[in-house]
């Protein structure tokens with residue numbers, strides 16, 4: 001693994017737990033973790049259960065005991081590390097968004113295509129697909145339970161930078177993060193909308209905004225006088241509408257300025273036979289309305305997604321004992337290992353990650369042109 005902050009910890013949890021819960025054909029061994037600060041990466045290795053620590057990702061990739069590289073760094077290094085790992089013969093899991101630009105994502109998808117011919121696997125870490133209720137919703141849409149899709153409505157809201165004095169961390173700098181709420185939160189909801197719908201966006205129309213345009217530099221002295229400030233170079237919020245290939249309409253809102261919303265991800269799909277709704281704050285539940293039932297006894301009902309027949313739940317706790325955020329990373333590790341063992345392509349692929357990147361670029365393009373409807377290239 002390269003990187004050991006929030007996502008490094010979350011992915012470590014996945015690798016550590018997957019083979020202890022699921023019956024896997026291969027057992028992941030946590031060989032080595034890499035980060036630039038020798039003391040911090042050693043501490044991370046001990047804390048998260050990695051056997052060794054490296055300070056240069058090139059050394060990590062060169063190790064014979066490493067067969068898979070998990071990229072959990074900020075977006076500016078995804079392309080370089082993932083491509084080098086694929087070229088060195090490793091399987092790759094890369095955190096979302098796949099890259100910081102379409103050009104980088106294209107190079108990554110090309111590298112994954114070449115590696116595939118050599119039997120290597122590459123996957124992008126859109127972990128929310130692995131929430132059992134989301135996977136169950138996908139099943140129900142595919143089984144025709146909501147009929148012909150008309151609407152997808154998605155919001156992903158956080159509030160961690162509402163305070164204008166919150167420092168200028170890497171996620172607020174374009175050269176490191178690529179974009180702001182759009183790439184961080186918008187990438188998740190674009191992927192989820194397309195995954196659940198089973199089809200892709202063909203065009204978008206967008207508005208983005210940066211509400212606080214400069215912030216204190218991290219660690220800048222603030223004794224009495226004003227701390228040195230730097231420019232915020234990404235969006236704080238992105239709102240966009242989109243058209244799916246079938247003609248269904250989608251709406252998206254990604255914001256880091258929704259005071260009181262910590263990690264609120266809500267999705268609703270409406271079809272001519274019914275609707276499905278999901279709220280990450282109640283992630284063991286799915287709301288389903290069957291519009292074909294007699295009107296007198298229909299309406300939204302709650303499906304408690306904790307049955308052994310529900311996706312991923314055959315190996316967990318008895319019905320009614322729910323799962324949480326971290327389990328999505330366990331399921332992600334399970335699916336990656338299962339695909340490697342079976343010699344099949346894990347999803348979402350780098351190609352899927354590239355397509356999400358194209359949607360994000362179309363959103364930025366549309367926002368720049370003041371909300372002109374912009375086609376997404378195929």
Ligand code: SOE
Pocket residue numbers: 006158184185263
């Ligand atoms: C930060 O906004 C963040 O950690 C995202 O980067 C993750 O992908 C999301 O799962 C939680 O929020």
